[in-house]
Structures are given as C-alpha cells and as structure tokens.
Amino acid sequence: MNNTPGKIRIATTSLAGCFGCHMSILDIDEKIIDLVELVEFDRTPLTDIKEIGECDIGIIEGAVANSENVEVLQEFRKHCKTVVAIGACALNGGIPAMRNHYSLEECLKESYVDGMGLDKPLIPSDPELPMILNEVHPVQDVVKVDYVLPGCPPTADMIWDALTALIEGREPSFSLDEVRYD
Amino acid sequence: MPTFTLDQQTIEYNPGDTIMEAASRAGIYIPHLCYHPEFTPHGSCRVCVVSVNGRYVSSCTTPASENLDVTNISEAVQQHRKQLxxxxxxxxxxxxxxxxxxxxxxxxxxxxxxxxxxxxxxxxxxxxxxxxxxxxxxxxxxxxxxxxxxxxxxxxxxxxxxxxxxxxxxxxxxxxxxxxxxxxxxxxxxxxxxxxxxxxxxxxxxxxxxxxxxxxxxxxxxxxxxxxxxxxx
The missing domain is CATH 3.30.70.20 (Alpha-Beta Plaits)
Structure with missing residues (x-):
C-alpha cells in the first residue's frame, strides 16, 4: 500500500488483548466511510499488513505479556508520531495482569501440566514461540504513551472523538459520562 | 446564619460544621472516599482536599468559619485529587x-x-x-x-x-x-x-x-x- 499524500496514516495492533477494542473501533459503524476519506491504514489486523511503515498515529490495544508484544510496541513507538493506548489492558494490565499474582511457572503448569483434560501434558518450548514475560505490564511501562483512552473497551464514540481531534490537530477531551474504566 | 465562600458561592453553616458538612447541606459535591455522614470524619484519604485561603486542607476535618474562601473545583485542586x-x-x-x-x-x-x-x-x-x-x-x-x-x-x-x-x-x-x-x-x-x-x-x-x-x-x-x-x- 502506497502512502497517499494528505492522508493521515494510522497503524493499530492488539498485544495481550481480546480484540474487543478493535471491535469497538469498528463500532463507529458508517462513520468508517468518513474515516477512510481522511486516513489510510498501515499495519493493522484490518489490513493484515505485517510490517509497520511511517505513521502519524499508532493505536495500541492490550497489555505487554511476551517478547513479541515488546518488539511490536517498540516498533510502533519508533514509527508513529503519536501513540494512543486504548483499553484497560493497555492502560493498567487489565485481565492479563491478574496472572501477576502467580509465578510464571505456576501459570504454565496450571495451563499445560495440571490443567483439566490434557492429553499429553507439556510446557511449549518451541524456539519459534515468543518468550512469555514474568509479569504482564501496561504499555506505559515499555514506551512513552501520548494519549490514553480508558474503558473495557472504550466506546466507539470515545474512539471517534479522540481520532477526529487528533486528525484535526486538536487535543482530545472527554465529557464526564464518556470516561469509564469498565 | 454565618457564611463562607465556596467557588464564589455563599454557603451558610451552623457553628461546629465542617466545610464538607456545610457544602453537602448546600447541595455541593466535594469528592471524597473515607468521609461518610454517619461516622466521625477520618481525614485519611485526602481526596476531599480543598484550597482554603490558599492552603490545602481536607474539607471533612476543617471547621467552617466566617470569611473562608474555599476552592473546590479548579484545575489545581482536581490535579491534587487525581494524583491521590x-x-x-x-x-x-x-x-x-x-x-x-x-x-x-x-x-x-x-x-x-x-x-x-x-x-x-x-x-x-x-x-x-x-x-x-x-x-x-x-x-x-x-x-x-x-x-x-x-x-x-x-x-x-x-x-x-x-x-x-x-x-x-x-x-x-x-x-x-x-x-x-x-x-x-x-x-x-x-x-x-x-x-x-x-x-x-x-x-x-x-x-x-x-x-x-x-x-x-x-x-x-x-x-x-x-x-x-x-x-x-
């Protein structure tokens, strides 16, 4: 995909998330037609582009739970002028970070050794697999974040308000009833 | 009734009232966590912080008195609350x-x-x-x-x-x-x-x-x- 002059370039990714935030992006419904007039999507699950190019806005869903998450996040920071972290997992670790109360060994054993209905208990160790971090981290632990959108997920309206503000060069601001953490 | 000022509004109070009690009675919300009208004020969460004549105090433990100039909602006060x-x-x-x-x-x-x-x-x-x-x-x-x-x-x-x-x-x-x-x-x-x-x-x-x-x-x-x-x- 070539860069179209005058269009804002956006990349998105889901790290340790459930893709709920991406579903919420799609929840802007027909406004997505207005959006594609203004923006062009770079690396995102919506385009299936694998390598990120130079972008204006990078949207991060999900927490940082493995070495691939770290790499992707650092790539986004390097290539995006503005990084926006969205959703509870990206902001505070969310549900994935609830494993931080247990050691990584305990988590792996519970899933792959002692879990119910396992045919051949075995902790995966293929070198192709990303290394799992000892603790799940919010995005702000790894890179500088420019803007945050709370919520699980943030509403489509909040994402739309923030995106249009950034595209128009305004500071995003939210009304009292837009801000919620669940 | 004696009065003090809160965000440019005149608030009446009964002698012995805290700033929080007088504000609540006047229908003004001061954010708080550890304060509850049924119990003796605790003053520990500090979220009910207000600026009184330029000093930051907890409104649930500070007695209301004549001529206080209280700021409840301002960017500076809300910033303190946010950090807490x-x-x-x-x-x-x-x-x-x-x-x-x-x-x-x-x-x-x-x-x-x-x-x-x-x-x-x-x-x-x-x-x-x-x-x-x-x-x-x-x-x-x-x-x-x-x-x-x-x-x-x-x-x-x-x-x-x-x-x-x-x-x-x-x-x-x-x-x-x-x-x-x-x-x-x-x-x-x-x-x-x-x-x-x-x-x-x-x-x-x-x-x-x-x-x-x-x-x-x-x-x-x-x-x-x-x-x-x-x-x-």
Missing part, C-alpha cells in the same frame, strides 16, 4: 472490568469525576489473597483503600470491632479480628452495618455477583456528583 486517586489505583489491584462493584464503586466514580483517565505511576500489583471463608460474604483485599469505613461501622454501630488496620505507612492493611484472621471465624453477620459500608469492592455479598446489568448500576445513570446524599450501598 492514581496512587490508590496503583497500590492495589483495581481491575474494573473484572470487579463486581464496578459501576457502583465510589473509588471508580470519584476518579472518573476528577478526570483521571489512567494512573501515570507504576503499578505495584500486590499479592493479596481473597478471604472466602464466610458463608454470606467475601473479602477481596485487592481493592482495599484503607478508608476504615468498615472499621468505624463495625466498632461504632455494630459494637463488634471485627475490622482493623494493621501495619504502618505503606504496610498498613485491613485485618479481621478473629483467631485465624478469617472472616468466617469472626461473628460478622450479613445484617451488620459493616456489611454494606464498603465504598469499593472488598466486602461483597456472595451468591449475587453481577446481578445488576451495565446501565442499571448505582452510578450508571446518575454520576456521583449528582447523588448529593451518600448513596445506599
């Missing part, structure tokens, strides 16, 4: 999407009101096991903010002194007054005042999790600042 709230969020495990109290939680609602989008401090992810020993109630210490409302309710209303804070400073934490420290071994009862006082999701009734759908919860339709009276929990 951020610290509370990172010191515990406040996973709103997974919490039964979400939507009816005072900590959550106050933080949203004060404009906190997300904590900027490092999360500490403390390890605090859940106490599910009682047949009717559970204790999820992950969400405790040490407000001592349950301590005061159990001591002053129920006459049981089931709850207390132990440890100092950062080590301070809620404990149960029973031989093994478990709620199930105490004489805690579901009809105690302490059972319905927790502003966050620590003291929770069992067998009714998530019984109110999103949209119907305490603060869903009416935000906390519009619920002038202390909400029924």
């Amino acid at each position: 709230l951020e610290m509370l969020f990172v010191e515990g495990n406040h996973v709103c999407p997974a919490c039964e109290k979400s939507g009816a939680c005072t900590l959550q609602s106050v933080a949203e009101f004060c404009g906190m989008l997300s904590p900027t401090f490092s999360f500490q992810y403390p390890n605090r096991p859940v106490d599910a020993s009682h047949p009717d109630y559970m204790l999820d210490y992950n969400r405790c903010i040490n407000c001592e409302l349950c301590v005061r309710a159990s001591r002053d209303v129920d006459g049981k002194s089931i709850f207390g804070l132990s440890g100092r400073g950062h080590e301070a934490h809620l404990v149960v007054n029973s031989e093994d420290g478990l709620l199930g071994s105490s004489n805690f009862d579901k009809n105690d005042r302490a059972a319905s006082i927790c502003p966050v999701g620590v003291i929770l009734p069992k067998h009714q999790g998530f019984n109110k759908p999103i949209g119907k919860r305490l603060f869903d339709e009416t935000p906390i600042n519009e619920q002038m009276v202390e909400p029924q929990r």
